[in-house]
Amino acid sequence: MHKLFITGGAGFIGSAFVRLILAEISSCEITNFDALTYAGNLDNLQGLDESRHRFVHGDIADREAVLNALEEGTDAIINFAAESHVDRSIASAHEFLRTNILGTQVLLDAARERHVPRFVQISTDEVMGSLPEDENAFFTEDSPLAPNNPYAASKAAAEHMVNAAHHTYGLDTVITRCGNNYGPRQFPEKFIPLILSNALEDQSIPLYGDGRNVRDWIYVEDHCRAIMRVFERGRSGEVYNIGARNERRNIDVVKAILDALGKPHELIHHVKDRLGHDRRYAIDPSKVEGDLDWQPVETWESGLEKTIRWYAENGAWIQRARSGAYRDYYTRQYGTEISAR
Ligand code: NAD
Ligand code: DAU
Numbered sequence: 001m002h003k004l005f006i007t008g009g010a011g012f013i014g015s016a017f018v019r020l021i022l023a024e025i026s027s028c029e030i031t032n033f034d035a036l037t038y039a040g041n042l043d044n045l046q047g048l049d050e051s052r053h054r055f056v057h058g059d060i061a062d063r064e065a066v067l068n069a070l071e072e073g074t075d076a077i078i079n080f081a082a083e084s085h086v087d088r089s090i091a092s093a094h095e096f097l098r099t100n101i102l103g104t105q106v107l108l109d110a111a112r113e114r115h116v117p118r119f120v121q122i123s124t125d126e127v128m129g130s131l132p133e134d135e136n137a138f139f140t141e142d143s144p145l146a147p148n149n150p151y152a153a154s155k156a157a158a159e160h161m162v163n164a165a166h167h168t169y170g171l172d173t174v175i176t177r178c179g180n181n182y183g184p185r186q187f188p189e190k191f192i193p194l195i196l197s198n199a200l201e202d203q204s205i206p207l208y209g210d211g212r213n214v215r216d217w218i219y220v221e222d223h224c225r226a227i228m229r230v231f232e233r234g235r236s237g238e239v240y241n242i243g244a245r246n247e248r249r250n251i252d253v254v255k256a257i258l259d260a261l262g263k264p265h266e267l268i269h270h271v272k273d274r275l276g277h278d279r280r281y282a283i284d285p286s287k288v289e290g291d292l293d294w295q296p297v298e299t300w301e302s303g304l305e306k307t308i309r310w311y312a313e314n315g316a317w318i319q320r321a322r323s324g325a326y327r328d329y330y331t332r333q334y335g336t337e338i339s340a341r
Contacts, residue, residue, distance in 0.1 A: 002028045005074045005116070007060050007107065008081030010034040012186040013122070015044035017080065017224040022049050025228075033069050034081065035059040035099075038325055043317055044185045060103035066110045076118040076231055077111050079104060082155070085189050086126075087333055089151035090275050100154035101161065108165040119173045120231050121162045125216070125241065126152035127177065130278035133214065138284035139177070141239045148276050159239075166237045174234040176227055178242040179283050182303065183220030184310035188321055189329065191215075195254055196311040197318045198338075199263045206334050209273030211251035214280040218244040219303030222296035229292040243283025244296040260308050271334065 002025065008014040009032035021028050033056045034040045045055065058065035060081045070077075081103060083089065083096045104121065111119045128139045129146035145160075147153040165171040182192045198205050226242040234240055248256075254268055288294045298306070311318065322330075322338065330338045 002076075003031075003071065003074050004028060005031045005033065005070055005077045007033045007077070007079050008040070010036055010040035010042060010044055010055075011080060011084070012039070012044075012183075012190075013181055013220055013223060014080035015041075015185055016183060016220045017078070017227060018045065018053065019048065020221055020224045021228065022052055028052065030054070031056060031069060031071060031074070033058050033060070033066070037083075039084065039187045041185070041187075041321065043320065061098055061106055063106050063110070066106055067113070070110055070114050070116070072114075074114065074116050076120055077107055077116055078120040078122065078227065078231065079107055080122045082122075083151065086149050086151045087189070087274065089149055089154070091332070093150035093154070096150055096154040100151075101157045104158040105161050108161060108171065112165070112169055112171055117172060118231065119162065119165070119171055120227065121158065121173065121175045122227065123159050123175050123177045123239075124152065124155050125177050125179045125243070125281050125283055126278065127156040127159060131280040131282055133212070133280050138282050139241060140284045141241055141287055148278055163237070172236045174230050174236065175239045176230050176242055177239060177283075178223050178226070179216035179218055179281055181220045181223050182217055183307050184314075185317070186220070188318060188326070191250065192253065192257070192307065193311065195257050196308065197322065199258055199261055199267055200312060200315070200318075202263070202267070203338065204269040205254055205267050206271040207250060207254060207268050208271060209277060211254070211268075211270065212249050213277060214247050214249050214282065215253075216243050216281050216283050217246045217248055217253070217300065218242065218296060219298035219306070222298055222303075225297070226288055226292075226294045229288065229294045233292050235291075240288045240292070241283050241285055242288055243285040244298075244300075245283075245285065246300050247280075247282050248300070256304065257308065260304065261312075
Protein backbone atom coordinates (compact mmCIF):
# COMPACT_ATOMS: atom_id res chain seq x y z
CA MET A 1 0.00 0.00 0.00
CA HIS A 2 1.29 3.43 -0.95
CA LYS A 3 0.01 6.43 0.96
CA LEU A 4 0.92 9.57 -0.96
CA PHE A 5 0.64 13.23 -0.01
CA ILE A 6 0.27 15.09 -3.30
CA THR A 7 0.41 18.87 -3.39
CA GLY A 8 -1.03 20.85 -6.30
CA GLY A 9 -3.20 17.91 -7.32
CA ALA A 10 -6.02 20.12 -8.64
CA GLY A 11 -3.74 21.62 -11.29
CA PHE A 12 -2.85 20.28 -14.71
CA ILE A 13 -0.07 17.76 -14.03
CA GLY A 14 -1.02 17.02 -10.41
CA SER A 15 -4.57 16.06 -11.38
CA ALA A 16 -3.30 13.89 -14.24
CA PHE A 17 -0.99 12.16 -11.75
CA VAL A 18 -3.80 11.59 -9.24
CA ARG A 19 -6.11 10.21 -11.95
CA LEU A 20 -3.44 7.90 -13.34
CA ILE A 21 -2.30 6.54 -10.00
CA LEU A 22 -5.83 5.89 -8.71
CA ALA A 23 -6.72 4.17 -11.99
CA GLU A 24 -3.60 2.03 -12.29
CA ILE A 25 -2.47 1.27 -8.73
CA SER A 26 -5.33 -0.11 -6.67
CA SER A 27 -3.21 -0.18 -3.50
CA CYS A 28 -2.61 3.59 -3.56
CA GLU A 29 -4.28 6.15 -1.30
CA ILE A 30 -3.89 9.86 -1.94
CA THR A 31 -4.23 13.00 0.12
CA ASN A 32 -4.50 15.84 -2.38
CA PHE A 33 -3.51 19.15 -0.79
CA ASP A 34 -4.17 22.20 -2.96
CA ALA A 35 -4.81 25.91 -2.35
CA LEU A 36 -7.14 26.18 -5.38
CA THR A 37 -5.46 29.25 -6.84
CA TYR A 38 -6.66 30.48 -10.26
CA ALA A 39 -4.89 27.40 -11.73
CA GLY A 40 -6.43 24.85 -9.37
CA ASN A 41 -9.73 23.43 -10.53
CA LEU A 42 -11.97 20.91 -8.77
CA ASP A 43 -13.47 20.07 -12.18
CA ASN A 44 -10.15 18.32 -12.83
CA LEU A 45 -10.91 15.83 -10.05
CA GLN A 46 -14.42 14.82 -11.03
CA GLY A 47 -15.21 11.12 -11.13
CA LEU A 48 -12.36 9.91 -8.89
CA ASP A 49 -12.69 6.99 -6.47
CA GLU A 50 -13.31 9.04 -3.31
CA SER A 51 -12.60 6.08 -1.01
CA ARG A 52 -8.91 6.41 -1.99
CA HIS A 53 -8.75 10.15 -2.62
CA ARG A 54 -9.01 12.81 0.09
CA PHE A 55 -8.97 16.43 -1.05
CA VAL A 56 -7.74 19.02 1.48
CA HIS A 57 -7.97 22.71 0.67
CA GLY A 58 -4.75 24.29 1.96
CA ASP A 59 -1.65 26.33 1.27
CA ILE A 60 1.78 24.65 1.25
CA ALA A 61 3.30 27.78 2.81
CA ASP A 62 1.00 27.31 5.86
CA ARG A 63 2.89 25.02 8.27
CA GLU A 64 -0.09 24.24 10.53
CA ALA A 65 -2.33 23.38 7.58
CA VAL A 66 0.30 21.07 6.12
CA LEU A 67 0.96 19.29 9.42
CA ASN A 68 -2.77 18.89 10.08
CA ALA A 69 -3.30 17.28 6.68
CA LEU A 70 -0.21 15.05 6.68
CA GLU A 71 -1.35 11.64 7.95
CA GLU A 72 0.67 9.09 9.91
CA GLY A 73 2.16 6.45 7.64
CA THR A 74 2.54 8.70 4.60
CA ASP A 75 5.09 7.10 2.26
CA ALA A 76 5.98 10.20 0.28
CA ILE A 77 5.29 13.86 -0.30
CA ILE A 78 5.18 14.60 -4.03
CA ASN A 79 5.31 18.36 -4.50
CA PHE A 80 3.57 19.55 -7.65
CA ALA A 81 2.19 22.76 -6.08
CA ALA A 82 3.63 25.87 -7.67
CA GLU A 83 3.01 29.12 -9.38
CA SER A 84 3.86 27.79 -12.83
CA HIS A 85 3.40 30.42 -15.54
CA VAL A 86 6.48 32.30 -16.76
CA ASP A 87 4.57 35.34 -18.05
CA ARG A 88 2.88 35.86 -14.67
CA SER A 89 6.28 35.65 -12.94
CA ILE A 90 7.59 38.36 -15.25
CA ALA A 91 4.64 40.58 -14.31
CA SER A 92 5.11 39.91 -10.56
CA ALA A 93 7.44 37.46 -8.84
CA HIS A 94 6.22 37.68 -5.24
CA GLU A 95 3.77 34.75 -5.21
CA PHE A 96 6.38 32.62 -6.99
CA LEU A 97 8.87 33.12 -4.18
CA ARG A 98 6.24 32.46 -1.50
CA THR A 99 4.79 29.26 -2.94
CA ASN A 100 7.70 27.82 -4.87
CA ILE A 101 10.46 28.47 -2.34
CA LEU A 102 8.89 29.02 1.09
CA GLY A 103 6.15 26.48 0.38
CA THR A 104 8.71 23.85 -0.58
CA GLN A 105 10.66 24.58 2.60
CA VAL A 106 7.53 24.13 4.74
CA LEU A 107 6.96 20.74 3.09
CA LEU A 108 10.59 19.71 3.63
CA ASP A 109 10.34 20.62 7.32
CA ALA A 110 7.06 18.72 7.63
CA ALA A 111 8.62 15.65 5.97
CA ARG A 112 11.43 15.68 8.54
CA GLU A 113 9.16 16.31 11.50
CA ARG A 114 6.81 13.47 10.50
CA HIS A 115 9.55 11.10 9.29
CA VAL A 116 8.08 10.83 5.80
CA PRO A 117 10.38 8.34 4.04
CA ARG A 118 10.65 10.09 0.65
CA PHE A 119 10.28 13.61 -0.77
CA VAL A 120 9.74 14.04 -4.53
CA GLN A 121 10.24 17.56 -5.90
CA ILE A 122 8.65 18.24 -9.28
CA SER A 123 11.06 20.68 -10.87
CA THR A 124 11.54 21.84 -14.44
CA ASP A 125 14.09 21.94 -17.24
CA GLU A 126 13.85 25.75 -17.09
CA VAL A 127 16.18 25.77 -14.07
CA MET A 128 18.98 25.01 -16.53
CA GLY A 129 18.36 28.14 -18.58
CA SER A 130 18.42 28.27 -22.36
CA LEU A 131 20.32 26.22 -24.98
CA PRO A 132 21.78 27.56 -28.20
CA GLU A 133 19.66 27.12 -31.31
CA ASP A 134 20.75 24.66 -34.01
CA GLU A 135 23.45 23.06 -31.89
CA ASN A 136 23.79 19.52 -30.70
CA ALA A 137 23.47 20.57 -27.03
CA PHE A 138 21.10 19.05 -24.48
CA PHE A 139 20.22 19.47 -20.81
CA THR A 140 21.66 16.65 -18.71
CA GLU A 141 21.51 16.10 -14.96
CA ASP A 142 24.97 17.71 -14.77
CA SER A 143 23.98 20.92 -16.56
CA PRO A 144 24.54 23.91 -14.29
CA LEU A 145 21.55 25.69 -12.76
CA ALA A 146 21.23 28.91 -14.77
CA PRO A 147 17.62 30.11 -14.55
CA ASN A 148 16.69 33.14 -16.63
CA ASN A 149 13.20 34.18 -15.51
CA PRO A 150 11.65 34.66 -12.05
CA TYR A 151 9.62 31.42 -12.26
CA ALA A 152 12.71 29.40 -13.19
CA ALA A 153 14.78 31.15 -10.52
CA SER A 154 12.20 30.26 -7.85
CA LYS A 155 12.18 26.62 -8.96
CA ALA A 156 16.00 26.54 -8.92
CA ALA A 157 15.98 27.99 -5.40
CA ALA A 158 13.53 25.28 -4.36
CA GLU A 159 15.91 22.63 -5.75
CA HIS A 160 18.70 24.10 -3.63
CA MET A 161 16.52 23.82 -0.52
CA VAL A 162 15.64 20.21 -1.37
CA ASN A 163 19.32 19.36 -1.83
CA ALA A 164 20.17 21.18 1.38
CA ALA A 165 17.62 19.09 3.31
CA HIS A 166 19.13 15.93 1.81
CA HIS A 167 22.73 16.90 2.55
CA THR A 168 22.19 18.45 5.98
CA TYR A 169 19.53 16.23 7.53
CA GLY A 170 19.75 13.11 5.41
CA LEU A 171 16.19 13.53 4.11
CA ASP A 172 15.50 11.06 1.29
CA THR A 173 14.81 13.32 -1.69
CA VAL A 174 14.57 12.97 -5.46
CA ILE A 175 14.08 15.74 -8.01
CA THR A 176 12.52 15.46 -11.46
CA ARG A 177 13.12 18.02 -14.22
CA CYS A 178 10.70 17.76 -17.10
CA GLY A 179 10.13 19.80 -20.24
CA ASN A 180 6.89 21.25 -21.58
CA ASN A 181 3.85 19.11 -20.83
CA TYR A 182 0.69 19.04 -22.94
CA GLY A 183 -2.57 17.16 -22.57
CA PRO A 184 -6.12 17.49 -21.21
CA ARG A 185 -7.00 19.99 -18.45
CA GLN A 186 -4.06 22.37 -18.90
CA PHE A 187 -5.01 25.91 -17.95
CA PRO A 188 -5.46 28.00 -21.12
CA GLU A 189 -2.80 30.57 -20.23
CA LYS A 190 -0.21 28.02 -21.46
CA PHE A 191 0.70 27.84 -25.13
CA ILE A 192 -1.01 24.68 -26.43
CA PRO A 193 -4.34 25.11 -24.60
CA LEU A 194 -4.27 28.80 -25.53
CA ILE A 195 -3.88 27.88 -29.19
CA LEU A 196 -6.68 25.34 -28.90
CA SER A 197 -9.17 27.44 -27.00
CA ASN A 198 -8.63 30.45 -29.28
CA ALA A 199 -8.60 28.47 -32.53
CA LEU A 200 -11.76 26.57 -31.64
CA GLU A 201 -13.51 29.96 -31.42
CA ASP A 202 -11.76 31.38 -34.53
CA GLN A 203 -9.86 33.88 -32.38
CA SER A 204 -6.35 35.07 -33.17
CA ILE A 205 -3.38 33.25 -31.64
CA PRO A 206 -0.60 35.37 -30.12
CA LEU A 207 2.84 34.07 -31.14
CA TYR A 208 5.79 35.65 -29.34
CA GLY A 209 8.67 37.13 -31.34
CA ASP A 210 9.74 35.26 -34.46
CA GLY A 211 8.01 32.04 -33.30
CA ARG A 212 11.23 30.04 -33.68
CA ASN A 213 11.78 29.33 -29.97
CA VAL A 214 12.04 25.60 -29.35
CA ARG A 215 10.35 23.60 -26.60
CA ASP A 216 10.67 19.88 -25.85
CA TRP A 217 7.09 18.55 -25.54
CA ILE A 218 5.88 15.52 -23.57
CA TYR A 219 2.38 14.12 -23.08
CA VAL A 220 1.36 14.68 -19.47
CA GLU A 221 0.67 11.00 -18.64
CA ASP A 222 4.15 10.04 -19.83
CA HIS A 223 5.58 12.61 -17.42
CA CYS A 224 3.38 11.19 -14.63
CA ARG A 225 4.55 7.62 -15.26
CA ALA A 226 8.15 8.79 -15.10
CA ILE A 227 7.48 10.52 -11.78
CA MET A 228 6.08 7.27 -10.38
CA ARG A 229 9.24 5.45 -11.52
CA VAL A 230 11.42 8.06 -9.84
CA PHE A 231 9.37 7.79 -6.64
CA GLU A 232 9.63 4.00 -6.63
CA ARG A 233 13.18 3.47 -7.88
CA GLY A 234 15.04 6.79 -8.03
CA ARG A 235 18.28 7.03 -6.04
CA SER A 236 18.15 9.25 -3.00
CA GLY A 237 19.66 12.69 -3.50
CA GLU A 238 19.57 12.46 -7.29
CA VAL A 239 18.02 14.41 -10.14
CA TYR A 240 16.22 12.83 -13.11
CA ASN A 241 15.62 14.71 -16.36
CA ILE A 242 12.39 13.66 -18.10
CA GLY A 243 11.71 14.21 -21.79
CA ALA A 244 10.35 12.53 -24.89
CA ARG A 245 13.03 13.68 -27.39
CA ASN A 246 10.42 15.86 -29.05
CA GLU A 247 11.76 19.34 -29.88
CA ARG A 248 9.39 21.61 -31.80
CA ARG A 249 9.52 25.25 -32.87
CA ASN A 250 6.53 27.25 -31.61
CA ILE A 251 5.47 28.21 -35.11
CA ASP A 252 5.36 24.53 -36.10
CA VAL A 253 3.27 23.67 -33.04
CA VAL A 254 0.65 26.29 -33.93
CA LYS A 255 0.53 25.21 -37.56
CA ALA A 256 0.16 21.53 -36.64
CA ILE A 257 -2.80 22.32 -34.40
CA LEU A 258 -4.47 24.67 -36.89
CA ASP A 259 -4.07 22.05 -39.63
CA ALA A 260 -5.57 19.35 -37.42
CA LEU A 261 -8.56 21.60 -36.68
CA GLY A 262 -8.91 22.69 -40.31
CA LYS A 263 -8.37 26.34 -39.33
CA PRO A 264 -6.43 28.91 -41.41
CA HIS A 265 -2.84 29.92 -40.59
CA GLU A 266 -4.07 33.53 -40.81
CA LEU A 267 -5.22 33.12 -37.19
CA ILE A 268 -1.53 33.36 -36.18
CA HIS A 269 -0.72 36.84 -34.93
CA HIS A 270 2.92 37.76 -34.18
CA VAL A 271 3.10 39.81 -30.98
CA LYS A 272 5.83 41.43 -28.90
CA ASP A 273 8.31 38.88 -27.58
CA ARG A 274 8.34 37.64 -23.97
CA LEU A 275 11.00 39.50 -21.97
CA GLY A 276 14.15 37.38 -21.66
CA HIS A 277 12.50 34.62 -23.71
CA ASP A 278 14.55 31.39 -23.46
CA ARG A 279 15.42 30.26 -26.98
CA ARG A 280 15.60 26.50 -26.75
CA TYR A 281 14.95 23.69 -24.28
CA ALA A 282 16.03 20.13 -25.12
CA ILE A 283 16.35 17.28 -22.66
CA ASP A 284 18.63 14.28 -22.71
CA PRO A 285 16.49 11.67 -20.90
CA SER A 286 19.11 8.87 -21.06
CA LYS A 287 19.32 8.54 -17.28
CA VAL A 288 15.61 7.96 -16.61
CA GLU A 289 15.43 5.70 -19.68
CA GLY A 290 18.49 3.64 -18.75
CA ASP A 291 18.46 3.54 -14.95
CA LEU A 292 14.71 3.43 -14.38
CA ASP A 293 13.60 1.65 -17.55
CA TRP A 294 11.14 4.39 -18.53
CA GLN A 295 10.02 5.27 -22.06
CA PRO A 296 7.19 7.56 -23.19
CA VAL A 297 4.11 5.77 -24.50
CA GLU A 298 2.71 8.55 -26.68
CA THR A 299 4.19 9.95 -29.86
CA TRP A 300 3.77 13.67 -30.62
CA GLU A 301 1.04 12.76 -33.12
CA SER A 302 -0.93 10.46 -30.79
CA GLY A 303 -0.59 12.81 -27.78
CA LEU A 304 -1.61 15.83 -29.79
CA GLU A 305 -4.61 14.01 -31.22
CA LYS A 306 -5.82 13.07 -27.72
CA THR A 307 -5.25 16.63 -26.51
CA ILE A 308 -7.07 18.24 -29.43
CA ARG A 309 -10.00 15.85 -29.03
CA TRP A 310 -10.27 16.59 -25.32
CA TYR A 311 -10.40 20.37 -25.82
CA ALA A 312 -12.83 20.03 -28.73
CA GLU A 313 -15.15 17.95 -26.54
CA ASN A 314 -14.85 19.99 -23.36
CA GLY A 315 -16.05 23.46 -24.29
CA ALA A 316 -17.75 23.87 -20.89
CA TRP A 317 -14.44 23.27 -19.09
CA ILE A 318 -12.75 25.90 -21.30
CA GLN A 319 -15.54 28.41 -20.69
CA ARG A 320 -15.29 27.97 -16.92
CA ALA A 321 -11.47 28.25 -17.01
CA ARG A 322 -11.69 31.41 -19.15
CA SER A 323 -13.62 33.25 -16.45
CA GLY A 324 -13.68 36.99 -15.78
CA ALA A 325 -10.33 36.83 -13.95
CA TYR A 326 -8.78 35.03 -16.92
CA ARG A 327 -10.17 37.63 -19.32
CA ASP A 328 -8.63 40.40 -17.21
CA TYR A 329 -5.30 38.57 -17.24
CA TYR A 330 -5.53 38.13 -21.01
CA THR A 331 -6.14 41.83 -21.60
CA ARG A 332 -3.20 42.76 -19.33
CA GLN A 333 -0.90 40.23 -20.99
CA TYR A 334 -1.80 40.75 -24.65
CA GLY A 335 -3.21 44.28 -24.62
CA THR A 336 -6.31 43.06 -26.41
CA GLU A 337 -9.68 41.56 -25.52
CA ILE A 338 -9.85 37.81 -25.78
CA SER A 339 -12.16 37.86 -28.79
CA ALA A 340 -10.28 40.42 -30.91
CA ARG A 341 -8.82 39.25 -34.28
P1 NAD B 1 -0.62 24.38 -12.60
O1 NAD B 1 -0.40 25.85 -12.51
O2 NAD B 1 -1.57 23.83 -13.60
O3 NAD B 1 -1.11 23.84 -11.18
C1 NAD B 1 -0.53 24.25 -9.97
C2 NAD B 1 -1.41 23.75 -8.82
O4 NAD B 1 -0.77 24.14 -7.60
C3 NAD B 1 -2.81 24.36 -8.83
O5 NAD B 1 -3.77 23.37 -8.56
C4 NAD B 1 -2.75 25.38 -7.69
O6 NAD B 1 -4.02 25.59 -7.05
C5 NAD B 1 -1.74 24.71 -6.75
N1 NAD B 1 -1.08 25.68 -5.87
C6 NAD B 1 -0.50 26.87 -6.22
N2 NAD B 1 -0.02 27.49 -5.13
C7 NAD B 1 -0.29 26.68 -4.07
C8 NAD B 1 -0.02 26.75 -2.67
N3 NAD B 1 0.60 27.82 -2.13
N4 NAD B 1 -0.41 25.73 -1.88
C9 NAD B 1 -1.05 24.65 -2.41
N5 NAD B 1 -1.34 24.53 -3.72
C10 NAD B 1 -0.97 25.53 -4.54
O7 NAD B 1 0.81 23.74 -12.76
P2 NAD B 1 1.27 22.46 -13.60
O8 NAD B 1 1.53 22.86 -14.99
O9 NAD B 1 0.36 21.34 -13.29
O10 NAD B 1 2.70 22.19 -12.91
C11 NAD B 1 2.81 21.34 -11.77
C12 NAD B 1 4.26 21.29 -11.35
O11 NAD B 1 5.05 20.78 -12.41
C13 NAD B 1 4.85 22.64 -10.98
O12 NAD B 1 5.70 22.45 -9.87
C14 NAD B 1 5.66 23.04 -12.21
O13 NAD B 1 6.74 23.85 -11.85
C15 NAD B 1 6.12 21.68 -12.71
N6 NAD B 1 6.36 21.55 -14.15
C16 NAD B 1 5.42 21.95 -15.05
C17 NAD B 1 5.62 21.74 -16.41
C18 NAD B 1 4.59 22.13 -17.45
O14 NAD B 1 4.88 22.04 -18.65
N7 NAD B 1 3.39 22.53 -17.08
C19 NAD B 1 6.82 21.16 -16.84
C20 NAD B 1 7.79 20.78 -15.89
C21 NAD B 1 7.53 20.98 -14.55
O1 DAU C 1 9.83 23.67 -19.78
C1 DAU C 1 8.98 23.42 -18.70
C2 DAU C 1 8.13 24.63 -18.44
O2 DAU C 1 7.22 24.72 -19.54
C3 DAU C 1 7.36 24.54 -17.13
O3 DAU C 1 8.28 24.53 -16.07
C4 DAU C 1 6.40 25.72 -16.99
O4 DAU C 1 5.63 25.58 -15.81
C5 DAU C 1 5.50 25.75 -18.19
O5 DAU C 1 4.64 26.88 -18.12
C6 DAU C 1 6.31 25.78 -19.47
O6 DAU C 1 7.01 27.04 -19.64
P1 DAU C 1 7.06 27.78 -21.09
O7 DAU C 1 7.30 29.21 -20.82
O8 DAU C 1 7.94 27.06 -22.01
O9 DAU C 1 5.54 27.49 -21.54
P2 DAU C 1 4.42 28.40 -22.22
O10 DAU C 1 3.27 27.49 -22.52
O11 DAU C 1 4.13 29.63 -21.45
O12 DAU C 1 5.12 28.83 -23.60
C7 DAU C 1 5.59 27.85 -24.51
C8 DAU C 1 6.27 28.60 -25.65
O13 DAU C 1 5.27 29.32 -26.39
C9 DAU C 1 7.27 29.65 -25.19
O14 DAU C 1 8.37 29.71 -26.09
C10 DAU C 1 6.51 30.97 -25.26
C11 DAU C 1 5.53 30.72 -26.40
N1 DAU C 1 4.23 31.42 -26.27
C12 DAU C 1 3.54 31.27 -25.13
C13 DAU C 1 2.34 31.94 -24.94
C14 DAU C 1 1.56 31.81 -23.66
C15 DAU C 1 3.77 32.20 -27.32
O15 DAU C 1 4.40 32.33 -28.39
N2 DAU C 1 2.58 32.85 -27.15
C16 DAU C 1 1.84 32.77 -25.99
O16 DAU C 1 0.78 33.41 -25.91
